[in-house]
Amino acid sequence: MSLYERLYDESEQANVRFIGFISEHGRYDFGIVYTRMFFGKPLVVCMQTGRSSLLALDDLENLDDLQRLYNLRSLTEAEEVSVFLRNNLPALTLEAEAESG
Template identity: 35%
Template structure:
């Protein structure tokens, strides 16, 4: 058997927030993980939809980004964006 080649293998302390809220059309169950790994951005997991993205304020301002990353309608993405703009540092 060949020796495994690691690109990296790090362990890091994280801060994770679990939050659930109701939008007009759907429930959002999110895990928001902060670490030093992604240049100050957060990893946001959509637990119900099994999707995640690395997000910062610049990504939230990008038109269509949440719609694509989380497969959301414009209305649902707008609700998620409004919430994340309050909590993403």
């Protein structure tokens, strides 16, 4: 008897973008992994903390969650990261949602 049940085992060629910016509050470096998995949400990795999360544009509206997810010092920093990611994450399309669902 198996101790676990495999939920998925997929391979794909993923696009990865490394992008960073600096503001008056700090430096931010992110890796963005674009994939068709996970409802088309890209995996966003903070290169400083190693923290990662699947994010879509609507996830960027909750600054408290963004601050907690990436261990940011203030809501001001969370707002800066939100604006930055909003300009760099793809909008989910109905096609991507249909492929995932």
